[in-house]
Amino acid sequence: MRGxxxxxxREFITAYDIKDENPASVRVPGPRPCWRxxxxxxxxxxxSSFLYGYHVxxxxxxxxxISIDLGFSGNTLAEGLVVSICLGGAFIGSxxxxxxxxxxxxxxxxxxxxxxxxxxAIMSATSTSLWGMLLGRLFVGTGMGLGPxxxxxxxxxxxxxxxxxxxxxxxxxxxxxxLMGSLxxxxxxxEIVGWWRICFWVSVxxxxxxxxxxxxxxxSPYWLFKRGRTIEAExxxxxxxxxxxxxxxxxxxxxxxxxxxxxxxxISELLFGCHARVMFIGSTLFALQQLSGIxxxxxxxxxxxxxxxxxxxxxxTCVGICNLLGSIISMxxxxxLGRKVLLLGSFLGMAVTMGLQVIAASPYAxxxxxxxxxxxxxxxxxxxxxxxxxxVPCLLMSEILPGKIRAKAMAICxxxxxxxxFFVGLLFLRMLEQLGAQLLYSIFGSFCLLAVxxxxxxxxxxxxxxxxxxxxxxxxxxxx
Numbered sequence: 497m498r499g500x501x502x503x504x505x506r507e508f509i510t511a512y513d514i515k516d517e518n519p520a521s522v523r524v525p526g527p528r529p530c531w532r533x534x535x536x537x538x539x540x541x542x543x544s545s546f547l548y549g550y551h552v553x554x555x556x557x558x559x560x561x562i563s564i565d566l567g568f569s570g571n572t573l574a575e576g577l578v579v580s581i582c583l584g585g586a587f588i589g590s591x592x593x594x595x596x597x598x599x600x601x602x603x604x605x606x607x608x609x610x611x612x613x614x615x616x617a618i619m620s621a622t623s624t625s626l627w628g629m630l631l632g633r634l635f636v637g638t639g640m641g642l643g644p645x646x647x648x649x650x651x652x653x654x655x656x657x658x659x660x661x662x663x664x665x666x667x668x669x670x671x672x673x674x675l676m677g678s679l680x681x682x683x684x685x686x687e688i689v690g691w692w693r694i695c696f697w698v699s700v701x702x703x704x705x706x707x708x709x710x711x712x713x714x715x716s717p718y719w720l721f722k723r724g725r726t727i728e729a730e731x732x733x734x735x736x737x738x739x740x741x742x743x744x745x746x747x748x749x750x751x752x753x754x755x756x757x758x759x760x761x762x763i764s765e766l767l768f769g770c771h772a773r774v775m776f777i778g779s780t781l782f783a784l785q786q787l788s789g790i791x792x793x794x795x796x797x798x799x800x801x802x803x804x805x806x807x808x809x810x811x812x813t814c815v816g817i818c819n820l821l822g823s824i825i826s827m828x829x830x831x832x833l834g835r836k837v838l839l840l841g842s843f844l845g846m847a848v849t850m851g852l853q854v855i856a857a858s859p860y861a862x863x864x865x866x867x868x869x870x871x872x873x874x875x876x877x878x879x880x881x882x883x884x885x886x887x888v889p890c891l892l893m894s895e896i897l898p899g900k901i902r903a904k905a906m907a908i909c910x911x912x913x914x915x916x917x918f919f920v921g922l923l924f925l926r927m928l929e930q931l932g933a934q935l936l937y938s939i940f941g942s943f944c945l946l947a948v949x950x951x952x953x954x955x956x957x958x959x960x961x962x963x964x965x966x967x968x969x970x971x972x973x974x975x976x
Contacts, residue, residue, distance in 0.1 A: 531659045534736045537713045538663045541650045542670035543706040544606060544643030547613055549674025550699055551636050552791070555579055556812065557682030558692035565690070568626050572925045580922040581630050582616075585637020587914035593645045594907030602653070602716040605646045610707040613639035614700055621696035632696075639703075641914055644890060645906045652894035653716040654736050657962045658831065664891030665827025668882065672823045676816035683809050718899060718963075721749045748964045771901055777954050778893045778909035784947040785889055786916040788846055789940035790881050792924040793874060806871060818875045822882025834959035835888050835895075836951060842884025843947040849877040850941035854934055885947070895958040898967050 555562070559575055568574040589609070597605045616635030623629040647667055655663040681698055685691045714736055720729040729749070733742045793815075801811030826838060852873030890910075897905045927936055958966050 530738055531656055531663075533738060534654050534656065534663070534714075537654050537736065538651050538666055540706070540709045540713050541606065541647050542667050543702050543709070544609055544647045545667040545670040546674040546677075547610075547699065547702055547706070548640050548643055549671035550678045550702070551582060551613070551640055551674075553675040553678035554682065554695050554699070557679055557809075558685040558695055561685045561689075561692045562629065565692070566623065566626050566629060572929075574626060576922045576925055578626075578629060578633060580918050582633040582637030582640060583914055583918035585612075585616075585634040586641030587637075587911055587918060589638035589641025589643075590645060590907055590910040590914050591641070592907065593642045593910070594904030596642065597646050597649060597903040597907075598719070598722075601719050602646055602650045603710050603713060605642065606650075606710045607707045609639045609642035609646065610703045610710075611639070612636065612642075613703040614707075617696045617699045617703065621693045641910070645903070645910045648890040648894040649903055649906060650716055652891065652963065653718040654714060656737060657960060660895070661830030661835065661891065661959060662827050664894075665823060665830050665887050667890070668823045668887030669820065669827060671886075672816065672820040672882070675819060676813075679812045679816055717745070718749065721746075722899070748962055771898065771905065774896055774898070775905055775908065778889075778897065778905065779912045780950060781889045781892070781947075781955070782909050782913035783916055784843075784943055784950060785885055786913055786920060787940070787943040788843070788881070788885065788947065789850070789920065789937070789943075790846075790878075790885070791917055792920050792940075793878060801871065806867070811871065814875055815878050818879040819882045819886075822879040823887060826883050826887050829883075830887070830891075831959060834957045835884075835892050836955050836957045838884035839888050839892075839951045839955060840884075840948060842880050842886075842888070843944050843951065845880030845883065846877055846885060847941050847944035847948065849873045849880055850937050850944060852876070853937045854941065858934055892955070892958060895961075895963060895966050896956060899963065 555578055559578065560569075562578065563569040563571070563575055589612075593605070596608060600608070612635045616632045616637070616639065619632030619635060620629055621632075623632055644667075648664070651663050651667060652660060678695065681695050682692070685695065714732045715728070717729040717732040717736070720726075720732060726746075730742050730746060733745045737745060801807070829838060850873070852869045856867075856869035856873060893906055893909055894902065931939075956966070
């Protein structure tokens with residue numbers, strides 16, 4: 497190995513290390529890498545998830561005030577555009593995220609994602625017309641699209657295998673905190689004229705922090721190795737795992753092909769080549785996540801609560817608490833129960849609780865019974881989502897995608913996510929008016945049940961395995 501001499505890891509001691517005459521490699525379990533070393537890097541990366549959650553929720557409480565101040569009050573299509581235009585920008589950002597992450601590295605990609613969020617937030621905060629608001633939201637959206645796939649890649653690549661699921665859950669908690677933060681900051685928007693502008697200005701602070709703190713964070717050793725920068729990859733592994741664990745980590749990397757081979761991979765190869773199966777799993781999982789209707793709940797929960805006479809402040813606070821509680825439970829269970837179990841339980845719970853909302857919307861439900869079923873069903877639905885369907889897909893995709901296509905394939909899978917997210921946000925109010933709540937919620941519930949069947953058949957458990965072990969398992973699965 498190039499570079500300075502390193503002490504052999506106690507985690508995996510080979511026959512060569514103990515100078516046995518038999519050259520066969522013998523693995524002896526040892527202490528695991530300390531998770532505290534990589535935690536601070538994951539926390540900084542989670543700021544991108546916080547910003548995603550914040551910008552998703554910032555229009556929830558403020559949309560009415562924005563529409564009045566900018567002169568499009570009562571225009572449901574314009575209101576839907578303000579909500580969903582950033583998702584169009586997110587599609588663009590997500591589509592190019594893989595090429596950016598592979599080209600400039602994970603750290604620089606985070607900094608690039610912060611830049612349009614800063615510019616877009618300032619444009620939204622100072623806008624005087626609908627078009628100015630839409631342009632600002634579009635800029636923010638490009639940053640939103642770039643951040644989540646890079647965060648998923650980064651967390652998977654800098655975390656020790658034993659806590660990778662837990663650290664992946666941290667990004668979902670950050671998203672929840674962003675959502676709750678935007679809802680709490682937006683509470684005075686209906687009483688204080690122009691308060692919605694403050695809500696956009698506030699988001700500049702975490703965006704700037706992300707750009708600055710990433711400068712002192714570790715680069716992904718996987719990306720460095722893929723670029724042929726072996727010594728730098730060793731140095732980053734030492735920073736993330738400790739000197740004793742550098743050698744086994746580098747040995748795992750050498751099992752995969754070396755060099756930046758991903759630069760020659762075409763989109764057609766991802767969609768129709770040997771990686772088609774894993775691309776199908778990733779794209780379908782993200783599609784089902786969005787077709788379950790979760791973001792319709794986040795975007796328009798205030799309107800639903802007010803229709804039953806429940807103060808939106810109270811309702812949105814309960815939504816935020818359920819989302820955060822479910823994410824914390826998920827983080828605790830991710831590396832114990834596994835990804836597949838959480839996904840199955842989550843989608844099944846979402847189907848059942850969506851059924852409660854279907855019953856609440858029926859003419860047979862009394863006024864008070866309908867209110868309890870609808871509001872209670874919505875809160876349990878959010879809780880169920882946060883247990884698995886929210887945090888698992890991004891983490892799972894960053895684990896099962898082979899290293900040489902990981903960034904680009906992640907970009908395409910998340911592009912599917914953003915397209916469906918865009919149309920759900922744009923058309924939800926119109927569909928609610930034309931189809932009615934009962935039929936619309938029945939459609940969402942059906943997609944949740946379809947997701948249960950899909951996960952049971954196609955999803956591979958990745959708990960506790962290294963990225964290289966997962967890749968080998970998938971290759972063996974495809975060969976059979």
